[in-house]
Amino acid sequence: MLFNSVDFAIFLPLVFFLYWFVFPKKLKLQNLLIVLASYVFYGWWDWRFLSLIAFSTIVDYSIGRALARENGLNKRNMLLWTSILVNLGFLGFFKYYNFFLDSFTSAFSFFGQEISAHSLNIILPVGISFYTFQTLSYTIDVYRKQLEPTRDFIAFSAFVCFFPQLVAGPIERASHLLPQFYKKRVFDYSKAVDGMRQILWGLLKKIVIADNCAEYANEIFNNSGEYSGSTLLLGAFFFTFQIYGDFSGYSDIAIGTSRLFGFDLMKNFAFPYFSRDIAEFWRRWHISLSTWFRDYLYIPLGGSRCGTWMKIRNIFIIFLVSGFWHGANWTFLAWGALNAIYFLPLMISGKNRLNIDAAAKGKILPSFKEIFQIGSTFFLTVLAWVFFRAENVADALRYLINIFDTTLFSQPQIFPTTLMTLLALFVITEWLQREKNHGLEIYGNGLLKHRPIRWGAYIGIITIIFSFGGSQQEFIYFQF
Template sequence: MLFNSIDFAVFLPVVFILYWFLVNKSLKAQNLLIVFASYLFYGWWDWRFLILIIFSTLVDYSIGRKLKLTESKAQRKLLLWTSIIVNLGFLGFFKYYNFFLDNFVTAFSFFGTSINSSSLNIILPVGISFYTFQTLSYTIDVYRNKLEPTKDIIAFSAFVCFFPQLVAGPIERATNLLPQFKRERFFDNKKAIDGLHLILWGLFKKIVIADSCANYANEIFSNYENMNSLSLALGAIYFAFQIYGDFSGYSDIAIGTSKLFGINLMRNFNFPYFSRDIAEFWRNWHISLSTWFRDYLYIPLGGSRGGLKMKIRNTFIIFLVSGFWHGANWTFIVWGTLNALYFLPLLITNNNRNNLDTVAKNRIFPTLKEFVFMITTFSLTVVAWVFFRADSVLIAVKYLQKLFSFNFKNGFQYLSIERYAPELIILILFFVLVEWNSRENEHPFFGKWVHLKIVFTLLGLITLGVYSDVTDFIYFQF
């Protein structure tokens, strides 16, 4: 079920009414409603996906209970590794089986050996990478004695399958989300209104920004061989705003929807395109994933406690794993490697934590230095996004070769043949200005002009969303 669909527009109010008017007297009944609603939401794509998420829920619930009752270090470690192997085993099979098989066959072909193999027609369960990491955080935190395992299977199931963030995050920690399902919740009018504002802004990002940019980015990437440098640059920028509007829009809708039910989710994006270096970008982009890797992989590997060689090694591991997490394609691995290379100079010079505050805080305009650093960081990010978007590494390399050939003949070819392209560029610039004005807040809807902003956003949704194709959220494939 898509957030930007008629189905969800009917589903959400029905669940909201039942939640606050029918079962509001019982915490267990509220949690049970969330579980059933979440299973309906998730099973809307394919009911077979439910088998996997229910199995994962039962496995980690049981292991959490056993960890509480077991004092033996060897047995506790065995239980932890059972959870890790089961969860990552399912993730690896559904997401990476064909990738490893195809590369295994290709590797042997270099030595003149032919291997007969057949790829499986595997359907990737929606959101498996997200809820797998979420349940793993529970088991690991229980193992580390940072979290008391729950006896309430309904509350635990609600934590695993909570529909607003089930299929594309934020990837919540059990220490934050699970206790909220064990506390009595009361309707908060202010929180609900704030949630509606976030939903509206998220829909604007998705329908108006992301889906509109997708039309042009797809066309340019599909015909890159016939495009000049200016048009290819435009295509890469379109995709940068497509993926940002798409993913951060989803996160806003998820966080806003959760507020309607009295649940607080972590912030997942903090205006990343205003970052002054690549380290700041990764502190502000997909925050729930980057902090997950930091706490459950980077720090256990030694983090920054060792010498420079260990820091470099751990940094490359994190970025490579992050790239591979996104998909079974070498393009994602190259994308992760490229970001690691971007990060390396900051790490070596100990400048990776220079920009921890909001850019141009309490000022209208950035300094010239800040502006140059933001443009440079954004440009490096856009180049990396080409690998993320391309179907293969070879296509990405060819795209960049043509991009940096400095062929400006015919100007913006794509602009000259598309009716709405100039308007879209103006819209993107307007979007950037709104975000810049809101960079010290969670979203633009604040202050006395809130109603005016809502009107303008609705007008944008109506007038601009009508000519953009409704598409799935990009991160559903991960």
């Protein structure tokens, strides 16, 4: 069920009504409703994969209970590795089986040995990478004794399958989201209204920014040999905003929807394209995944508390694993490696935490230095996204080489004026709101605190969505 579909427009009010008006004082029934609604939401794509979610839920709940009773280190390790192998086993089979099979046979073919192997017609379950990491966070935290294992199976099931963030995050930690299912929720009008604002902003990002950019990015990438360097650069620029509008738009809708039901999800994007270096970009992009890898992989490997060569190793591991998490293709590994190369000079020089606050904090305009930093970081990010979008590494390299030929400074063959105007207005709005949680948040100072301006913005955004919305596209991160 897509957030930007008629189905969801009917589904959400119905669940909201049952949640607050039929079961307002019955916590267990509210949690059970969330489980049932989440299974309907997920089953809308393919009901057969509900068994995977149910099985993961049962396995990790049972292991959590077993860890509560067991103090022996060997048995605790066995229980932890059971959870890891079961969860990553499912993920590995559905997502990476054919990739490893093809890579294995290609490697033997390279050395002159032909191997006959048949790939399987495997359908990737939507969101499996997200809910797998979410359940793993629970088991690992219980193993580390940082979280008390739950006795409430319904609450745990609701935590695993919570429909707003089930298929594309944010990847919630059990320590943050699970306790919210234990407590009675009281309807908070101000939170609900802000949630609606965030949903509206997320729909604008998806329907107007991402879906329109997708049309031009697809045209240029799919026919890259026919276009000039300037047009290819513009195609990479369009994909840069497509993936941002698509993924951060989903996160905005998920977070806003959660607030309608009295839940707070973690912030997943913090205006990343205003970052002044790559380290800041990764603190602001897909925050739930980057912090997951930091806490459960990077720090256990030694993090930054080791020698230079070990730091370099850890950085490459974290970025390569992050790339591979996104998909079974060498392009994602290349994308991860390139970002590691971007990051290394900052880490080695100790400058990876220079830019913590928002750019030009408390000011309307950035300094010339900040303009240069933001522009250069954005340009490097645009180039890296070429690997993410390309079909294979060879296509990505060819695309980048063709950008930097003699036609780079020619007039682009494609230049959609309306879309460029919408992007300019979008970037200006995000810049003005960069110190807030989303583009329509009104807390504190700002133009949106004035009611006429605020309602004008609502009407304007709704008008833009209906007037300039692109053709409906599935969310990019559903494939991950």
